[in-house]
Amino acid sequence: MFTDELGQGGNAAGGPDSSAGHHHGAGGSMVQLITPGGERVSHPQYDAWVREVTDEQLASLYEDMVVIRRIDTEATALQRQGELGLWPPMLGQEASQIGSARSLRDDDFVFSSYRENGVAYCRGVDLADILTVWRGNASSGWDPYTVNMATPQIIIGAQTLHATGYAMGIQNDGADSVAITYFGDGATSEGDVNEAMVFAASFQSPVVFFCQNNHWAISEPVRLQSHIRIADRAAGFGIPSVQVDGNDVLAVMAATREAIERARHGGGPTFIEAVTYRMGPHTTADDPTRYRDANELEDWAAKDPIARVKGLLERKGLLTEQLEARVAAKADAVAREMRAGCINMPDPEPMDIFKNVYSTPNSWLDRQEDHYSRYLASFGDPAGANSEEGAR
């Protein structure tokens, strides 16, 4: 068609570690603070945002990334074992999720898609609650107000408007919290994402648009979504933007902190494009070998976000046996807890399907609920589950 390798600016040409010279957009070069080899490189603008990150905090970011990768592989295993119906892996996107989510305050509010399970971990979502929707035990898993994170959005891009509206509410309340919304490169083609940017810019709302450009929307490559760097689109809406190496946890953190501070202090929205890569399938039902070159995966494996921060810790002499043991123990514990939470999750009751459709009584639904409970009761077993008919 009309797209080509150069259509995506620097991304398609070389990925995160390609040089600044590839970029033709208004946004300048991609921010990178750690090279794929684990070397800390300085950046005139963004160093300041992570200057006070201590060695201990750096180790903690590493731990977070290892833990969420373990969450991901454990959930994938649970799906393969038949405990989950489906799972959307985040493999490869750990730095984007940890670097951004660890920049948030408790009173900030997250509106994400379905792949931000690492963000949910950072918000303190109960591990089993992350799985309820994928196990089929609920439409979605938790009370958003207990962790200030909406439950995962399946409709592509719809959540960007919710974040923008929430941010308008923050403005009306005179508060200094912010809303952040996560979405992928495919979502940037949706009307809702573009409309959200129009509203956010018009009202100068405190919202951060965090795009994880993981290069693939199921089988569609990013060059099919955009002929320019995604970050450069924001300029058309009057929104400042930055393209950041999404496999570099410090760079992501720096960019997110900058955006959040801007929003908190009345500076309005920011668009962040975190250039990363979905190393696994779209979901466990997907087969990326049908559309993706194995060499591409190999190239990106060399930019692995966890190996990169590990390399930096090593260079700094921080990668001790104790640290490795601590991180491994934490990952094991989290995986155990999540697996137990999954397997021990109580099954929903048949009559639960009628709950919470409305918050006030509805005569149509009340009648249907009444009739169905009579139907179930006709088997002499209120739940109906043990009868031949109920199991049919």
Add this chain to the structure above:
Amino acid sequence: MTQMTFARAINSGLRKSLENDPKVILMGEDIGTLGGVFRVTDGLQKDFGKHRVVDTPLAESAIMGTAVGLAYRGYRPVVEIQFDGFIYPAFDQIVSQVAKIHYRTQGAVKMPITVRVPFGGGIGSPEHHSESPEAYFTHTSGLRVVSPSTPQDAHTMIQQAIALDDPVLYFEPKRRYHDKGEVDESIEPGAALSMEKARVVIEGTDVTLVAYGPLVKTAKDAALAAADEGVSIEVIDLRSLAPVDFATLEASVRKTGRLVITHEAGQSGGLGAEVAASITERCFYHLEAAPVRVTGFDIPYPYSKVEMHHLPGLDRILDGVDRALGRPNSLSGLEG
């Protein structure tokens, strides 16, 4: 009691909601300085400020989607869709988000959003300005759909809709915006007839005639004309389209034994079908004849010089009443 137009009565109801609850926020295109293309929000931005009455960019999905975010934050957004035919870009946010968030969060997040939609024809507009999309929304679980037919109901039902914790589609019959009626502004919305209840507008004994929104007036006119011919029609104003107050309809049909329902929307899959089926289920042994629908046709809304052929008028409704009564009518002699 004050004489006021239908549009003014909504304006007065919105004003009371804005005064009573600081979390109520109005959003839409042109609703601020202009006061809306129908002037329903006239003067409200001036009195409540730009943060309570928000002129938005021209983007229906965004108006609805940001209302969702505001509801997350504890606000009670009242959204104006400028015309019925412009609601479709917001359809996804309404049916996939607004309608479902309470369910998907297991009751944790409430969506007290009111969507005001000027709907229906009869005002000589160009295409996309005269549609009756209510059935799309009555079919969606999680939504409530209402349509007032009098200035008094317009005044109280808008306040009831805003106060309700569930999302409400509030369909305003735009060809009645300039009709005047008595409005008692002192009635507290909680003390007025619930918007979920249907109302018997005219009592009768021979046929139950069900209408809502713009056709309630037409149905009343038909009943008055029929009375001259000795036919007693009971006219019922549905008021709530989802859920329909079937108890009131049942009581009426058990008395009259005959049912006619009329609406401007196309027939197939419309609200008339739901009413006919449900009443047949509930009152089969009380019915003397099959329920009759007098509706718009299954066509795109036609150009204005012929729109009156599409819209059910007094005579077409009376023809339907004749069918229900087994009297000579336009379809006499036709089998099936």
